[in-house]
Amino acid sequence: MTNTTIHSDVTHHFLRPKKKFPNVWCAGCGNGIVMGALIRAIDKLGLEKDNVAVISGIGCSSRMPVYLDFNTLHTTHGRALAFATGVKMAKPHMKVIVITGDGDALAIGGNHFIHACRRNIDITAILIDNKIYGMTGGQFAPTTPGGSRATTAPYGNYEKQFDVVKLAIGAGASYVARGTVYHSTQLEKLIAGAIAKRGFAIVDAFSNCHTYYGRMNREGDAVAMIQWFKTHAMPIEAARKLPPEKMKDKFVTGLIHETDATEFCDEYQALVDRLAGKEAGR
Amino acid sequence: MTRKGNVKLLQGNEACVEGALYAGAQFFAGYPITPSTEIAEGMSRLMPQIGGKFIQMEDEIGSIAAVIGASNAGCKSMTATSGPGFSLMQENIGYAYMTETPCVIINVQRGGPSTGLPTKIAQSDIMQARWGTHGDYTAVTLAPSSARECFSETVRAFNLSERFRTPVTVFTDEVLGHMREIMTVPEEGELPVFDRIKPDVPHEWYRHFEITPSFVSPMASFGEGYRYNVSGLTHDQDGFPTAVPSEIKDKLDKLRLKIERYLDEIASFRTEMMDDAHVAVISYGTVARASYQAVRMARDRRIKVGAIQPFTIWPLHEVKLREMLGNCRKVIVAELNMGQLVHEIRRVAPRHTEVFALNRYDGEVMTPHQILDKIREVL
């Protein structure tokens, strides 16, 4: 059910309208679409603003919390999940959401990423995956496809890539999804599911950086790049039925992996309770 | 009044743990490293017992990050490490300065550079304490010299960090960390315990980095209805990134003034036999213990020498120090490094005073005899 008037109200309700607008992003950047999806997801879940912390690292994507009317922490490059771990442990009842870029989460922050997955701490990570370092002007990331150009890969990228989904599943995340900025309603649902999930949840959100990635790789403007997501995304339900050759130039979207494992803060609290019980029983 | 039960045999590292709990620490994140590990071990045992939080992070970068996160969420927070870990923490320590986040970092010093001497004593991170992270800021660093002082300086570190919304480092060393001493654990209420000042304004008036007359801003925590922004980018009083020259300058001035204005409160020294001294030995941490003994030995030989021990190494209270030096013509700065604090003493010492460096950097402790020899040499 979409209703544009409600949407615009919702958007204003959750933004800091009098603060630092207009935002720093290029016109047409996918970051804004992800922000919209996040806001609507939070609204649908009926979360109290005071009870939500949004934490980010450094990058274009990581500028998002500044605009959002929550408890916001814009941290250092790659470290958002480690900061978020402290916030979550200190206030386990708060919803802790991390906004991160592919460089932020997987290069400099790769260690914190796999360990947040492994602990299964109740944090939702929204990884804005634009296959490039936007903020610093188009250097290659651990996600940049082979052969793609970047300012530090002028002859084409000869490195291998991380598959975020496989990495997160392998490391122990309990909710792993992928969406795109074309499929914004699906993205909203995936984000809502991730926030509702008790445990570490990650949404790999494919997004466009037409300014650098698009220009250097002749993929066109924002519209052309977003169109590409439309034509190359394959929902997980359909993908499961397709033979591999039909999936060759496609990528899977949707809720790809979900498990129920005990959550880190719950385990810790159980320990505290156990020790308190022992004390009382003495 | 001290009860018998309050007398304990404690390592310096254990005393830091006890001090932290006394000060009300509720959160510890750390990564094992010799010679600081006993602090993390102690915290892993005690934190869950008192309903506090302990986490062993994946590295020291993550440890200090989690500490800062927890502090913004309202917990008195701490980490402990040694040289290599302290180096890894630097970027985020700068973030704590910039975001005015209270937290305590204990560095149990070992020899360096690099992996250096994990099990040997040094005091070679003194300048790193002051200038470790990039940019302009004013550091607060405390240096205890006994188990009892490990306890009390850790309490003071929490108090200062809460009081001034700034990270405070406590610098001990391998010998101090591992040496066991009998100490009387202070009773509740014996030492002051300070909690950060909370805002008393309506939510919509709150400014997380407000430039108040005292330069210290009240601090709300996440989840208390204030919904502010925290950023390591240079920011205005609301925490939003700024490039306005006057706002940039105001921010950096605030970081300095909120410490400098309160130097009298922050600085702490101990002196011995300085009244009629012609020669002063300045030393801190473990070395100070040897200095006191050397001074007594020299006095037996009728040499007019005294000792000064700064507990607050950074910021060094220049005016007080000059006052204490009085008519001393000669000053010896004894350190377990190739000469670090001596540069600062040279800078602040009165013009008529000659400053001599006594250094040891072979992983061994400074002996009273070494100091006595130096006293005789400079006479």
Ligand SMILES: Cc1ncc(C[n+]2csc(CCOP(=O)(O)OP(=O)(O)O)c2C)c(N)n1
């Ligand atoms: C320690 C450190 N190293 C490098 C940088 C410079 N830097 C800022 S953003 C960035 C990359 C951002 O890329 P990504 O995470 O993919 O986010 P995007 O800008 O594409 O949204 C880098 C390398 C930094 N700020 N800090």
Ligand code: SF4
């Ligand atoms: S540089 Fe790229 S990622 Fe950054 S705002 Fe512009 S389009 Fe978006």
